[in-house]
Amino acid sequence: MRFAxxxxxxxxxxxxxQAxxxxxxxxxGICVDCGEDIPRERLLARPxxxxxxxxxxxxxxxxRRHDAAI
Structure with a gap:
């Protein structure tokens, strides 16, 4: 448990x-995939x-699809 x-x-x-x-x-605040701004609300919830x-x-x-295929 401690190690987890x-x-x-x-x-x-x-x-x-990294942040x-x-x-x-x-x-x-810029999405690594699409390059658009990450909404402020999302950053407030998950900085x-x-x-x-x-x-x-x-x-x-x-x-999930990748894990299911393994």
Whole structure:
């Protein structure tokens, strides 16, 4: 159980560091897939988001299909 908590914390810290890097590069709030602005509401709910809601849904669907095929 402790190792799972440590892993969650490690992933979250990595996401925060990546968000800070995107801020420094001027890429924060821009979807990595479509290049459109990520809506403010989404960033308020999930500050480390790298995709808009539509692209995130598509990425999750692709991941589920890939995982099901394995």
């Amino acid at each position: 908590e440590i892993e969650v914390d490690r992933v979250r810290l990595s996401e925060i560091e 800070q890097q995107r801020m420094g590069d001027g890429r924060y 480390m988001a790298i995709r808009c809601a539509s692209c995130q849904a598509a990425a999750e669907l692709h991941r």
